[in-house]
Amino acid sequence: MTKHTTPERGAILRHLFKLNLIAAVSLGVFAGFVVWIGASVFLYNQDVDTLRARILLISELGISGFEDRGAAEQAARDVVARLRRKGEWHLAIAFPDGVLIGDVEAAEADGRFEERHEVVAARRKGEGVSRRYSADNGKTMLYLARRMSDDEGGAVIRVAVPVANLEGLSRSDALLLFGFAAILAAIILATSYTSAAKAIGPVADIEEGLRTLGAGGQMKRLALLQEAPHMNLLVTALNAAADRLDEKIASLESERAFSSMILASIPSGIVALDDDLRVTTCNAAAARLLGFEGAGGAPDKRRAIENLELVDMLYRASGSDEAVAATVRLGAAGRTLVDAIATPMHDRAGRRTGLLLLLADTTRLRKLETVRQEFVGNVAHELRTPVTSILGFTELLARTAPEDVQARTKYAAIVIRQARQMDAIVNDLLLLASLEGNDERLMEDLEPTSIAALIAAARELCHQRLEQNGAEVVVDCPARLEAVVHPGLVEQAIANLVDNAAKYGLTERSKRIEVSVADLGGIVEIRVTDHGNGIPEEHLDRMFERFYRVDRGRAREQGGSGLGLAIVKHIAQIHGGGATVESRRGDRTTFTLRLPLRRPATPG
Numbered sequence: 001m002t003k004h005t006t007p008e009r010g011a012i013l014r015h016l017f018k019l020n021l022i023a024a025v026s027l028g029v030f031a032g033f034v035v036w037i038g039a040s041v042f043l044y045n046q047d048v049d050t051l052r053a054r055i056l057l058i059s060e061l062g063i064s065g066f067e068d069r070g071a072a073e074q075a076a077r078d079v080v081a082r083l084r085r086k087g088e089w090h091l092a093i094a095f096p097d098g099v100l101i102g103d104v105e106a107a108e109a110d111g112r113f114e115e116r117h118e119v120v121a122a123r124r125k126g127e128g129v130s131r132r133y134s135a136d137n138g139k140t141m142l143y144l145a146r147r148m149s150d151d152e153g154g155a156v157i158r159v160a161v162p163v164a165n166l167e168g169l170s171r172s173d174a175l176l177l178f179g180f181a182a183i184l185a186a187i188i189l190a191t192s193y194t195s196a197a198k199a200i201g202p203v204a205d206i207e208e209g210l211r212t213l214g215a216g217g218q219m220k221r222l223a224l225l226q227e228a229p230h231m232n233l234l235v236t237a238l239n240a241a242a243d244r245l246d247e248k249i250a251s252l253e254s255e256r257a258f259s260s261m262i263l264a265s266i267p268s269g270i271v272a273l274d275d276d277l278r279v280t281t282c283n284a285a286a287a288r289l290l291g292f293e294g295a296g297g298a299p300d301k302r303r304a305i306e307n308l309e310l311v312d313m314l315y316r317a318s319g320s321d322e323a324v325a326a327t328v329r330l331g332a333a334g335r336t337l338v339d340a341i342a343t344p345m346h347d348r349a350g351r352r353t354g355l356l357l358l359l360a361d362t363t364r365l366r367k368l369e370t371v372r373q374e375f376v377g378n379v380a381h382e383l384r385t386p387v388t389s390i391l392g393f394t395e396l397l398a399r400t401a402p403e404d405v406q407a408r409t410k411y412a413a414i415v416i417r418q419a420r421q422m423d424a425i426v427n428d429l430l431l432l433a434s435l436e437g438n439d440e441r442l443m444e445d446l447e448p449t450s451i452a453a454l455i456a457a458a459r460e461l462c463h464q465r466l467e468q469n470g471a472e473v474v475v476d477c478p479a480r481l482e483a484v485v486h487p488g489l490v491e492q493a494i495a496n497l498v499d500n501a502a503k504y505g506l507t508e509r510s511k512r513i514e515v516s517v518a519d520l521g522g523i524v525e526i527r528v529t530d531h532g533n534g535i536p537e538e539h540l541d542r543m544f545e546r547f548y549r550v551d552r553g554r555a556r557e558q559g560g561s562g563l564g565l566a567i568v569k570h571i572a573q574i575h576g577g578g579a580t581v582e583s584r585r586g587d588r589t590t591f592t593l594r595l596p597l598r599r600p601a602t603p604g
Contacts, residue, residue: 027188047163048129051144054159058083058091072155076101090141090160094119103160105136118145122156137162269338269359271305272345277314279305280354289330289338289359310340310357317342317355327362337363386418386425393418425563431492432546432563435570443574446599449487451517451524452477458494459515462502470511471502477517483524484599485575493571493579496564497528497591505530505589519597523577526593534585543581544569568593 121128122145269286323343510531547562
């Protein structure tokens, strides 16, 4: 057993000792009172018996049996005189005619003697006892009266003794009794303290275990008690209850962890609010959307929803039994579009307990939808021009006379040129779709390839455009530089950059196109520079967008699809690289293609 020195155990010990002290004192007082009452009754009865013996003694002295009244009275006076000489006797003899002989109080001399309680009882029953204070004697007296014959009209003898000595004797006996009671109480207290000290250990352990359980902790299991076997049933029951409670807590913790994992894994925001629209629970997605992220990114549930659109929707939902939906803008600049649904929550009894707010971030979907709509519009716009031209000139060709060979040749040439333009757009669209949807398959076709050979092949693809525009291509590339790339795609990217420079980067001042290659330590950098008029700065950030053109009119004259630079960007990204553009107005423009020299790491 452990030492009982903790404050809790000391407090329990003091409490038990105080209870035992109160019980012991109360028991002692009650026992003393009972003994006092018993002793008083015993002494009273003993005094009455003494008075009876005295009356018998008086009878033996010869005051009864006289037929002569005068002789009887004289005998009574003789007895009274004799007894007065022997001690403190108070004797009175009352004859039927009212003659009183002996010690009669002043209040009784005028005829009240017969009214005394003891005398009245003696006349009726043969004997009477009374206890009262006597003013003549200045003491409390015990009176016993007895009728001397069976006739109610016979003489009555009354004997009285003071009770002062008897009361003094009772007080001494009471002191003795109370002393005994005090010793008994001390023994009880000592025994109680010892038993309490032995029992306080198990009680304190049980109290500590229950306090731990109440605080939500795990209770230490209690050992069976050798010194307090009567508490083993309680200890066993507590241990069993602790086992069941631990199992329940473990189950609840597991369920809570599982629920938290599910909430954290859901990409949509989930917020639970009480009837006062205070946040009670929210997952990480909701915290991110509402700006509730605290330290370490954990949701801070103390925050209040401040978005006015959401607050208005929640107030509408709080006054309705139906779900309320709305599209709101979140974030500092309102750039995040969210589809929000607020629906009432109810418990199993059907009582309303608050609101459940669901938040779905649709910003990316809406952007993709916008891009898709713009893409479809751009494709339709780009195809409309050649289709319209083909239809128009085909109709003209059909209406032209067969003998007008020159016109028919002209119209046919325009139709062919527009058809080729449309074919280029379709081919580029198919290539772009292939690049976007077959990244993994294309990665399987990577192989070590000479960069110089790729540039030469790209230059050959652009030969017609270069020769037609009188462009001069200057290449600066290490002969032995190789990179692990998809040869066909990289050739297409370089060709698109050279063709783009030949279409838009040549002027009367300079028709020179420079292709330079540098090894930057794991990265190969291919730069295509023209010395044309440059690109305005406001257009640079959008140069790799689909169908984006700086000068739409000139682009259509040159026959471009508007997808060449977008294809370059996707080819670079597939290889794990990138594409950029730099331009100085009125001087030069440089497009840079960066590719890793070795096979890029495959995700996962």
